[in-house]
Amino acid sequence: MDYENLGLKAGIEIHQQMNTREKLFCHCPTVLRKFDERSGEFFRYLRATESELGEIDEAAKEEMKQERQFCYYAYDTTCLVEYDEEPPAPLNPEALEICCTIARTLSMTPIGQVHTMRKLVIDGSNTSGFQRTALVAMDGVLPNGGSIETICLEEEAAQRVEGDTFSLDRLGIPLVEITTSPCMKTPEEVREIAAYLGMVLRSTGRVKRGLGTIRQDVNISIRDGARVEIKGVQELDLIAEVVKREALRQENLLSIRDQLRDRGASVVEEPVDVTGIFGTTKSSILKRASRILAVRLPGFAGLVGREIQPGRRLGSEFSDYARKCGVGGIFHTDELPAYGIAAGEVAELRAHLSAGDNECIILVAADPGKARCAAQQVVIRAGWALRGVPEETRKMLEEGSTAYMRPLPGAARMYPETDVVPVTITSDWFDSLPLPELLTEKRDRFVQNLHLDPALASQLVSSEQVFLFERMVAAGISPALAARTLLSTLKELSRAGTDVSHITDQEILDILSAVELGEAAKEAIPAILGMVSSGASVAEAIQECAPAISREELRAIVKKIVESRSDFITERGKGALGPLMGVVMDEVRGSVDGKLVSEVLRQEIAAHVKEKEIHPV
Numbered sequence: 001m002d003y004e005n006l007g008l009k010a011g012i013e014i015h016q017q018m019n020t021r022e023k024l025f026c027h028c029p030t031v032l033r034k035f036d037e038r039s040g041e042f043f044r045y046l047r048a049t050e051s052e053l054g055e056i057d058e059a060a061k062e063e064m065k066q067e068r069q070f071c072y073y074a075y076d077t078t079c080l081v082e083y084d085e086e087p088p089a090p091l092n093p094e095a096l097e098i099c100c101t102i103a104r105t106l107s108m109t110p111i112g113q114v115h116t117m118r119k120l121v122i123d124g125s126n127t128s129g130f131q132r133t134a135l136v137a138m139d140g141v142l143p144n145g146g147s148i149e150t151i152c153l154e155e156e157a158a159q160r161v162e163g164d165t166f167s168l169d170r171l172g173i174p175l176v177e178i179t180t181s182p183c184m185k186t187p188e189e190v191r192e193i194a195a196y197l198g199m200v201l202r203s204t205g206r207v208k209r210g211l212g213t214i215r216q217d218v219n220i221s222i223r224d225g226a227r228v229e230i231k232g233v234q235e236l237d238l239i240a241e242v243v244k245r246e247a248l249r250q251e252n253l254l255s256i257r258d259q260l261r262d263r264g265a266s267v268v269e270e271p272v273d274v275t276g277i278f279g280t281t282k283s284s285i286l287k288r289a290s291r292i293l294a295v296r297l298p299g300f301a302g303l304v305g306r307e308i309q310p311g312r313r314l315g316s317e318f319s320d321y322a323r324k325c326g327v328g329g330i331f332h333t334d335e336l337p338a339y340g341i342a343a344g345e346v347a348e349l350r351a352h353l354s355a356g357d358n359e360c361i362i363l364v365a366a367d368p369g370k371a372r373c374a375a376q377q378v379v380i381r382a383g384w385a386l387r388g389v390p391e392e393t394r395k396m397l398e399e400g401s402t403a404y405m406r407p408l409p410g411a412a413r414m415y416p417e418t419d420v421v422p423v424t425i426t427s428d429w430f431d432s433l434p435l436p437e438l439l440t441e442k443r444d445r446f447v448q449n450l451h452l453d454p455a456l457a458s459q460l461v462s463s464e465q466v467f468l469f470e471r472m473v474a475a476g477i478s479p480a481l482a483a484r485t486l487l488s489t490l491k492e493l494s495r496a497g498t499d500v501s502h503i504t505d506q507e508i509l510d511i512l513s514a515v516e517l518g519e520a521a522k523e524a525i526p527a528i529l530g531m532v533s534s535g536a537s538v539a540e541a542i543q544e545c546a547p548a549i550s551r552e553e554l555r556a557i558v559k560k561i562v563e564s565r566s567d568f569i570t571e572r573g574k575g576a577l578g579p580l581m582g583v584v585m586d587e588v589r590g591s592v593d594g595k596l597v598s599e600v601l602r603q604e605i606a607a608h609v610k611e612k613e614i615h616p617v
Helices: 058-063 093-105 187-203 236-263 284-288 314-323 343-353 368-387 427-432 439-449 454-462 466-474 479-495 505-516 522-533 538-545 551-564 566-588 594-614
Strands: 009-017 040-045 069-074 116-120 130-141 147-155 159-162 165-167 174-180 214-221 228-233 291-298 307-309 359-366 392-396 402-407 414-416
Touching: 009 187, 093 130, 093 147, 093 174, 093 187, 093 427, 174 187, 187 214, 187 236, 187 439, 214 236, 228 236, 236 307, 236 368, 236 392, 236 402, 284 359, 291 343, 291 368, 307 314, 314 368, 314 402, 343 359, 359 368, 439 454, 454 466, 454 479, 466 479, 466 505, 479 505, 479 522, 505 522, 505 538, 522 538, 551 566, 551 594, 566 594
Parallel strands: 069 165, 228 392
Antiparallel strands: 009 174, 009 214, 040 069, 116 130, 116 414, 130 147, 147 174, 159 165, 214 228, 291 359, 392 402
16 A cells, blocks of 8 residues: 555553552552452442533444443452542552653653543443543654653543453552554554654553553544544554554545445435345344334445455444444345345345335344334445545554554543643753663663673563563673573573562572572573472572582582593593583582583593593403
């Protein structure tokens, strides 16, 4: 696709969880729990409220089409603030400091006074019906010459368990939200900027890591299209594909619009009750429904079934809108007969409606209220097909295609939070915040100063262990040993079934320090780590797996092995070193470093050969 000719414009919103001790508006810990650890559950109904201007946000209206009862899991690590039964505590100062550090790193200008706002959200992800958010800084700089519009501090939403059930352990974890301008012109550029911002966030060492801790929302439009926000892109490698598929979708929707206009297509807004036509149908869905309504779309034939992005058709868009009313989906004549609906029934339907061959008919089946609501939603979406691309919030599907969620929210969703006092940011305090070393700079330093391989250095700075690695090197552990342990040994143990999550950073540091001091051998590290993961102390694990032996004790062991293999050494000479290394290492069971074993063994073999030369048998 020629993205320049398409007029592609894209911007991103990065949402990153912060690794703070407490949540944003209460003193609960920022830990995630297993659902079966819950201490109780309760229920809520949510509804939209008017803004200060007397308006209700369009996205909130959409969510109110169904009355839903939401269930929330509570834990011994959650409190009345999460339950919306107690006012929020003041804004978490640790979270504000991290947010301002990120803002300063991105050359942004702080807001003089931070005011917390309420953002209307009634999809069940907040018990209160709104999300608290605060603007912190503006006007940042990106490597491509574009800009960062805002950085906000907000509370994380509750985690969906399934359906309308949510878990409150995640609700309230501090989030930093970074919003760029629509300054990206290609899918690859979007991915590059997202990677850059993610790198900056990780450089602080104060954000959470792992799946679900960072999410990207992508805003996309093409010329003559519309701004569409795609929510929840968690995988960096999928961002470019999401942008490509959305550009394709909008291009196809514009093409369909032009064809509909050429045909003189229209939408018949009043649905027709056709329940009687399907009295003997074999379609299980139609058979169960108490009401079947038909929406007539003259001039739409063949286009409702047209693919607009991989795995998605125009009919899929109609179905997404209808599902907001609680129906499972729709049928349309571009795909019928099928699904138990016979050709005779389709013919009777067309005859009953006096529908021509150029007409597509949409069927919705449910109880009367849901069927009426779904038919109206199809009419709305079909009307948009005549105009082009609707502004929407969409969710990402597998492999990068998207589905409709709700209309784009507007200004009516925001209003002041009266329970949280404003916080002043002074220039002196903001300017005094230390800037973190960027991970890209850290990688270059590892290569230049620590003489690490560039690929290994890149792997290190991308890992969660990079700051522990620096701590190890500062403690006198060799960079190669520290990197190998963190990147290879721990992963190999984990793959073999060892729960390495129980091993603390300090225990790893103590083990490697023991190796550097000659109290344990490198070869024993996996065994020692394995024992520590099972609850043993570092000292106990070293004593059990690799009790230290002196150089004199090692020399005695080596001399005994050399003497017992005298003929082999006489035959092989210095070539006996390699085979005998394995014999000695088995004997000392990893309690001595391999370099020392090699040194002593080489000396003893040389002495043995010399002795034979002087006193041949």
